[in-house]
Amino acid sequence: MTETLTPEAARAIAEEAFVYAYPIVHGYRAIHWLGVRKGGFNRLDHYRHIIDPADDLNKEVQINLDTLYTLVPFDMRREPLVLTVPAFPDRYFSVQFSDFYMHNYAWLGTRTTGQGGGRYLLAGPGWNGEKPEGIDAMIPCDTEISYFIIRILCRGKADEPAVNAIQDGFRLEPLSTFLGTTPPAEAPDPEWMWPSKTMFNSTDIYSYFNYLLRFLEPREDERELFAEFARINLGWGKHFALEDFAPDIQQAIREGATAAFERICAAAASPGKMVDGWYLVPRIRGNRELLSGTAEKRFTRAVQARVGIYGTDLEECVYIPSEHEADGSRVDPSTGDYILTLKPPVPATGFWSITAYAADTQFLVPNELGRYALGDRDPLIIDPDGLIRIHLQQTAPKAERMANWLPVPGCPLLIVLRLYIPSAEVVAGNYVPPPIVKAAA
Structure with missing residues (x-):
């Protein structure tokens, strides 16, 4: 099909594919950092103190001084996981679940489920079992690899030990461990692709996108979209290499990638409006319904990733x-x-x-x-x-x-x-x- 591809079509496809891929590839950096570089998936990575200017985490912009965090990339390819949430009635907390697309697909905590705690089954799209005894609710996810963030209100340095004790009350374990049964075979090592500085601001994004599609399930409502992406060798099982195309198509793909990146950056630099000196940001974060299904929604999904990954509703x-x-x-x-x-x-x-x-x-x-x-x-x-x-x-x-x-x-x-x-x-x-x-x- 690439033989009939015009530069104009290649540029348009490259731009739309870049927008689609951007939040997936952008978020992969965080998933790789915690899940691969820092010791593996399915581990509760607690941040134990409020940040101050001397802390390494003060390299993060607009660092939050209100809550202590727990960051967890989790992998459900082998089997579902069970998250135990302790009860603590005296302070705000939330657990935010975001999938590989960066859709926020579930919330636990003060606002949604209350302070009583519970046990929750986290299941990927390939699991079709029933809710086991002892599980309060199931949380299905569209992607086998996902991410959750725990935020717990901390009332200053003196309150840190109390929050640390609460953090230690959370538990994440495989379903087989919870049930006391034999675990299934381990999922194969995907030979994790190492992040690069150009992975989401150049045509490099397309190779990362093809690689990361192994963690996503094809969707019926996106069949036509991916048929177009396939014209520049993007999709499940495909290999993207710019040099495989004629020079004019190569240039068109570069132009499409550049145009998409510049459009995302421009929108992310000013996503809201200023009133009396305050900047009011509109709803750019949320679930699949908000961020998928149309080109406009997919662009919003890319913009929110640029504004800040894993932001709250x-x-x-x-x-x-x-x-x-x-x-x-x-x-x-x-x-x-x-x-x-x-x-x-x-x-x-x-x-x-x-x-x-x-x-x-x-x-x-x-x-x-x-x-x-x-x-x-x-x-x-x-x-x-x-x-x-x-x-x-x-x-x-x-x-x-x-x-x-x-x-x-x-x-x-x-x-x-x-x-x-x-x-x-x-x-x-x-x-x-x-x-x-x-x-x-």
Whole structure:
């Protein structure tokens, strides 16, 4: 079929295939890092402390200081797994499940299943068994390899041991271990393809895509789409090599890949709208229904991967960032002090926080107080008019205002308001905090 392929068709197919492949290949880096490089799949990788600027994880942009994480790539090719969730009634937690496409397909936790804990069977698409005795619910997944993230509220450094004990109460085991039966034969080693720096920003993505399709099942509703992909040697059992095509087709495929990558990056750089200096991000994360089935939905799936892999659904958490005052001026404490105002009750039934980062790196910056976030767990001052005013400044305010001081560096800032289990108003995009303003001199 490649003999009748025109450059125009090759470019269009390459662009659409790049968009389809992007979240799969992008997410594979994280799965490979934890599942292959760090000791294997089906292992609970607990992060035991709140991050500070000296921590290695401060290399991650907009690091979260509210929760401790457990990251788990899991492989159901051999058999299903059983996840045991402990009961802990006194704090927020969630377990987010994302498949190889980066669809969020299930949630456990405070918002969805409550605080009572339970046992859950995690089963891939090839398993057709019944729910065993002792299992509270089954969680089916469209892909044999998947990923889940546990988030547990941590109320500061002193609370870390309590959260660590909760983390230790989670357990992940093969179904055969849970049942006390003989396990099936091991799944074959797929000879994991090593990630590269160009794996999702060049035509290299197509070779990775063909390799990773072994972990995905063909879908009837995508048969026609993959028939088109096959025209440039993309699909199950196919081999992609750019040099297999005529020079004009090679150039067309390169152009299609470049166009797709640039389009994804442009959309990810500005996926929402700015109101009063706050940036409101629309619903770009969710399940298969939201992120699959049309070219537009598949593009949204690629954009959300570029914005940040394994992000949460809006119902679970909404991040509202700001770098600007209402008039568009940068929030830059080298030019003066700032006030961030919130009106209680802040619309989140889980919890909320404000965190400050350097705008250029989106990293935490050390300060004398060792304080990088404030929120509903802190003894904040509520002023006589009923408002909470947080001081964003380099030097300490008056002693009576210290509780509301969020120390910041003398550079442009990125301020992020996090709302866990937000109100319907927030989810709908209708909540905008008051703008950050310069403090009176």
